[in-house]
Amino acid sequence: MPAAGVVLIVAVVLIVLALVYYLVSTIAALRQITSGLDEAIAAVGEIIEKSAPVNEIVVDINGNLDAGVDLLEGLLVKKAGLVDAVGLVDGLYPGAAEAGLRNFPDSQTVRAPRISEVYTKGTLTLARLGREAPIAAASPAGDVLRNVEGGSLEARLLYPEVRQSRPDRLARSPVIGTDSPEQYEPSDEPGVRRRMPNRGPAGESG
Amino acid sequence: MILWWIGNALLLLVILPVVVLLLRGVLDAARSIVPSVGRIAAAASAGSKDLDAAPLLLTTQEQVKQTVEVVANYGGSLDVILDDAD
Numbered sequence: 001m002p003a004a005g006v007v008l009i010v011a012v013v014l015i016v017l018a019l020v021y022y023l024v025s026t027i028a029a030l031r032q033i034t035s036g037l038d039e040a041i042a043a044v045g046e047i048i049e050k051s052a053p054v055n056e057i058v059v060d061i062n063g064n065l066d067a068g069v070d071l072l073e074g075l076l077v078k079k080a081g082l083v084d085a086v087g088l089v090d091g092l093y094p095g096a097a098e099a100g101l102r103n104f105p106d107s108q109t110v111r112a113p114r115i116s117e118v119y120t121k122g123t124l125t126l127a128r129l130g131r132e133a134p135i136a137a138a139s140p141a142g143d144v145l146r147n148v149e150g151g152s153l154e155a156r157l158l159y160p161e162v163r164q165s166r167p168d169r170l171a172r173s174p175v176i177g178t179d180s181p182e183q184y185e186p187s188d189e190p191g192v193r194r195r196m197p198n199r200g201p202a203g204e205s206g
Numbered sequence: 207m208i209l210w211w212i213g214n215a216l217l218l219l220v221i222l223p224v225v226v227l228l229l230r231g232v233l234d235a236a237r238s239i240v241p242s243v244g245r246i247a248a249a250a251s252a253g254s255k256d257l258d259a260a261p262l263l264l265t266t267q268e269q270v271k272q273t274v275e276v277v278a279n280y281g282g283s284l285d286v287i288l289d290d291a292d
Contacts, residue, residue, distance in 0.1 A: 004207060004210040007211075007214045007218075008210070008213070008214050011218045014218075014222055015217070015221065015222050015225055018225055018229060022229030022230060022232070022233050025233050025237075026232055026236050029233065029237045029239070029240055030236055032243075033236070033240055036240065036244050036246070037243055037247075039247035040243065040247040043250030043251040043253065044254075046257075047250065047257060050254065050258070051257055054263060057263045057264065061266060061267050064270045064271050064274045067274055068273070068274040068277050071277060071278055071281050072277065072281065075281045075284060077291075078285070078290055078291065079284070079285075079288045079289075079291055080291055084291070
């Protein structure tokens, strides 16, 4: 065989070897890709399966919550009036007055009274529970939520009268302990004193 | 014979490098896809795991329904107890 023939055969063999190496490597890589895609497809199938009922449930939840919001907004406006309702909402959630109440478009133009700057949330709740509440007693028909003076004066009457007008006549708190000014003798049995104070020995007074 | 040698030279110096270059490009492209597919599979698997809590929405749905019913009852009572603003 001539030398040129040998070189030709060597060249062809080299080309075939290169083809085999690279094509086999490519096949291996493509198989890895196929395997990875199989995993991804299985996981995506699970996602689709698991998320299928979500839309329906969320729509139902939103519907129920919408009904609750409608109910509470309607009740608040009905009982407190639109202006005070906006003020209450803005007091509890500062800045919420700008958005207004969802079912009352006029509420966006209402200037919210600054209710929360005068009373705490608890006082507001008390006031709104009824016109008979102490905070509202000063003027049951008026604008009670912002009646600072009348509300606080009436609230004082919740405490015992002596404490309000004659605090100096309140009984002093007892001093207790081993250094207390009054020492009591031990009793013979629980609940029975040997001698009653400012009287004779027990049994002599009767 | 000279043409034969020229053919051999072309085969070894031109065709073989071109074939190797092209095949190597295909192999590199295929290998670069493998990690991306792996990441996609991992992300899809994690997404599927995140949705394991989706059935709890049924409980949430029921709880919301009951809560709104309680609020409605409470609101109805308040409507009776409290005077209207106007």
